[in-house]
Amino acid sequence: MRRLFIWSGALAVLGLLFVGLAVAFAARSLPSYYQLQATQTGQTIIVRARDGSEIVELGPSYGQWLDSNEIPQVMKDAMVAVEDRRFHSHFGVDPVRLTGAIWEGLTGDDRIGGTSTITQQLARNVFLNSNRTLDRKLREAVLALAMEAKFSKEQILELYLNKVYFGGGAYGIDSASRKFFSHPATELSTAEAAIIAGLVKAPSRYSPTADVDAAVGRASVVLRLMKEQGRIPQNATVDPSAVKLKPESGQNSVRYFTDWALPQLDLLLPETFEPIEVWTTLDVGMQRAATAAIKSNTPNGAQGALVSLDRDGAVLALVGGNDYVETNYNRATEAMRQPGSAWKLFVYLAALEAGYTPDDRVVDVPVTINGWSPRNSSGRNAGEMSLRSAFAFSINTIAAQLGNEVGFGTVASMARRFGITTPISTFPAMVLGSSEVRLIDMTRAFAAVSAKGNSVEPYGILKVTTGEGEVIYQHERARQAQLVPDYVAAGMTDLLQTAVATGTGRAAQIGRPVAGKTGTTSSNKDGYFIGFSSGVTTGVWMGRDDNARVGGLQGGTAPARAFAAYMRYAVKDRPVEQFETELQLPEWQMEPDDEQLFGEPDDYYFIDEQGNLIEPGLGQGGERGVPFPNEGERGPGDFDRPRFPQPVQRDRGDDNQAASDDFLNRATGSGDNRQRSAPPNTAPTPIPPAPRGPSPRPIDY
Known part of the structure; x- marks a missing residue:
């Protein structure tokens, strides 16, 4: 027993010596009180709307x-x-609690818990992780002893109350008080203090914003302990359920916007860990209206997304899905889906740039291009119509013919020019929107049309300031580029306006001028409506994440209705703006104002198939006044011909002179030619004025 006592005493002395040395070494290594006061475990970012x-x-x-x-x-x-x-x-270590905890561990609990004093908790929060292992508990105990040796109880409690985590991102009692009660911690009542103190054990479980009843129940336990320990009078009446909590602002759909905007800070700012405030372009009212429009109009089982841009590219509202808590996948900025007929924006832009105008006549007929035969949604062909009507009613065969005429590569180049960043196919079917796109990119393209053909760059951050208000980043408007001539943008706006006024987008009308386009993919998997009014451009997409069919989903139904519901709010305080659709065509595309520039119809010169001149004024069969086929009389197979009079080929004889001697004398200055009349079976070809633009390429049917 004596040996056991001696050896036990010797081991205890060695143990104490070892602990003493460890504590002394730890105490020397600890940061100073002021260093601990200044340290933070992460960066705080306060995100503000455009109104602050x-x-x-x-x-x-x-x-x-x-x-x-x-x-x-x-x-x-x-x-x-x-x-x-x-x-x-x-x-620094409570021997009573430690003994009880060790006994619990030896009797079956494999975790050593319930031993941490306030000093140990502070050591863990500042220096260690939360793993509940014996090694970590020993380190925690040594650090706690070192802190008690270096700092006073008052300093330790001050550090603890300013650094302990209370849930919801709040560290320290002042942050918790402002988060839960909307006032600083210096104004805490007894009931409020009990609620905050009760959070330390399990911040997520007892958070008053997550479960009020659990928070009140835990606060009642704290108040009971305070009475038992004589810290408040026994007869004190404190009701934690009467505490007025700070209303939790809706942050659901806003997180789609912050998830898109905040990563851009890595590019905009130098590396910094100090608290910052980010002032964004988001309009709170518009965001609520956008969220409501998507939720109330999206078909069951489908998801909806919305992007709304101001005329300078500022993102006013962004909704990436029906519920951020359910799924944070951002369908507005990340999802790649086929746009359907909304892609025709680029087809018609290319056609307008190539020389077409909204009033030009085109023919809706069956067409085959390299083995591909597009069909209209109605299953019918409407024959001749204006380019404006073809766009308004989203005629697929016309889009196919235009795409083939201007070139599919030209259409792809136009899409790239307007900000489409995803891969683009150049197969014929691309004109109907077979290439996958992002909603924000398509909305950006329509915004550029609204901006009269000038480029638009979406952005979400206006400025960034430090906690003291110093501006460390300020947005500068991106340099604009003219993507297409203004007359092309005016013509495109004309087409888009007609699509809403009388075409497939009628459900998007809001009582003021609106221009836009619907889009529906095969089997109703995706529905789009993208348009603009009064300087606000908004794109809406609806569909399923698994790309399955959505019954009855078309761009002109639910997406157009969601667009209208949102836009009525978005533009309510903006003046009504009429669209500029007057075509100020360039000189090469202008039609003559006076017929005298090109003469009367009877003054045209004609030639036959072999190039012989025909006397002016002679029609078919050599008779005056018999009209030649004109554009309004072309048949279904005439679309691939230039838009000016063409020959009607017939058999002719070889023995008759095609022009009179008088005419030949005037034309050649010779008087030796014999006068002959034009043969009755000759089909003369008029030589028209030179076309004022690039002639269309023929279509391979």
Whole structure:
């Protein structure tokens, strides 16, 4: 027994010596009190809307640092009562709690818990992780002893109350007080202090914003302990259920916007860990209206997305799905889906740039291009119509003919020019929207048309400031580029306006001028409506994430209705703007104002198949006044011919002179030719004025 006692005493002395050396070494290595006061475990980002209102706070929030004399005594008492009742008497480790915890561990609990004093918790929060292992507990104990040796109890409690985590990103009592009660911690009541003190054990479980009943129940436990320990009078009446909590602002759909905008800070700012405030372009009212429009109009089982841009590219609202909590996948900025007929924007832009005008006549007929035969949604062909009507009613065969005429590569180049960043196919079917796109890119393209053909760059961050208000980033408007001539943008706006006024987009009408286009993919898998009014451009997409069919989904139904519901709010405070659709065509494309520039019809010269001149004024069969076929009389097979009079070929004899001697004398200056009349079976060809633009290429049917 004597040997056992001696050896036990020797081991205890060695153990104490080892612990003493470890504590001394740790104490020397610890940062100073002021260094600990200044350290933070992460960056706080407060995101503000364009009006300055706070829409979300991300990362840890520390609030204001409160000195010990600024912290209400009731807050100190509440925390000590529930977390460490012997705080003022132990030396960093509570032997009573430690003994009980070790006994629990030896009797079956494989975790050593319930031993942490306030000092140990502070050591863990500042220096260690939360793994509940024996090694980590030993390190925690040594650090706690070192802190008790280096700092006073008052300093340790001050550090703890300013650094402990209370849930919802709030570190420290001031941050928690502002988050849950909308006032600083210096104004905490007894009930509020009890609620905050009760959060430390399980911040997510007892958060008043997550479960009010659980928070009140936990606060009642804290108040009971405070009475038992004499920290508040036994007869004190405190009702934590009467505490007025800060209303939780809706942050659901806003997170789609912040998920898109905030990663851009890595490119906009130098590396910084100090708290910052990000002022964004988001309009809170428009975001609510967008969220409501998507939720109320999206078909069951489908998802909806919306992007709305101001005329300078500022993102006013962004909804990436029906519910951010359910799925944070951003369908507005990340999803790649086929746009359907909304892609015809680029087909018609290319056609307008090549020389077409909205009033030009085109023919809806069956067409085959390299083995591909597009069909109209109606299953019928309507014959001759204007380009304007063909776009308004989304005639697929016309789009196919135009795409083939201007070139599919030209259409792809136009899409690239207008901001489409995803891969683009140049197969014939591309004119009907077979290439996958992002909704934000398509909305950007329509915004460029609204901007009279000038480029538009979407952006979401206006400025970034430090916590003290110093501006460290300020948005500068991107340099604009003229993507197409203004007359092309005017012609495209004409077509888009007609599509809403009388065509497939009628459900998007809002009582003021609207220009836009529907889009529907095969088997109703995707529905689009994208348009603009009064300087606001909005794109809407609906569909299923698994790309399955959605019954009855068309661009002109649910997406157009969601567009209208949102836009009525978005433009309500903006003046009504009429679209500029007057075509100020370039000189090469202008039609003559006076017939005298090209003479009367009877003054045209004609030639036969072999190039012989025919006397002016002679029609078919050599008779005056017999008209030649004109554009309005072309048949279904005439679309591939230039848009000016063409020959009607017939058999002719070889023995008759095609022009009179008088005419030949005038034309050649010779008087030796014989006068002959034109043969009755000759089909003369008029030589028209030179075309004022590139002639169309023939279509391979």
